[in-house]
Amino acid sequence: MAKKKTAARGKPAKQKSMTLPLTFLAVLGTLAIFATPTALVLAIGMAPSLVAVFMENRPGAYTAKCITACNLAGVLPVLRDLWLTGHLLSQARMMVGDPIVWLQMYGAAGVGWSLVWLAPLVAGVFADAGHDRSVAKLEARQEKLREEWGDGITG
DSSP, rough: OOOOBOOSSBBBOOOOOHHHHHHHHHHHHHHHHHHHHHHHHHHHHHHHHHHHHHHOOOTTTTTHHHHHHHHHHHHHHHHHHHTTTTOHHHHHHHHHOOHHHHHHHHHHHHHHHHHHHHHHHHHHHHHHHHHHHHHHHHHHHHHHHHHHGGGGOOO
């Protein structure tokens, strides 16, 4: 019998949830029946988000959420234009055929990826700067104490 996978601390490894991708596909299927032009734009425009959901390898990580939010910010203006111009399948095909629309939708997802990669680096820089400032304050305080009490205080 095969052994179950275990996490680093001996706990059973959590299975990856398929709830979000299945929900997305169910909504897309329903939209395909009742609002085909919207479903077409969403299926093509939100593809980077679906890829991010499948690539996410840690439960509770925010990669897919960040990319989906940014991707949706790029797709919603296209959907708005589609809805305001009559919500026709021919209009949706024309929009999906426009490279600028692709750049808008996928570029927004790219911004999400850059946030995922850059945010930890920027946070690390700020954390290091705060740490360095704290060390400098403590060293200055230590120097004051050394001047007041002499070198014998340092042990």
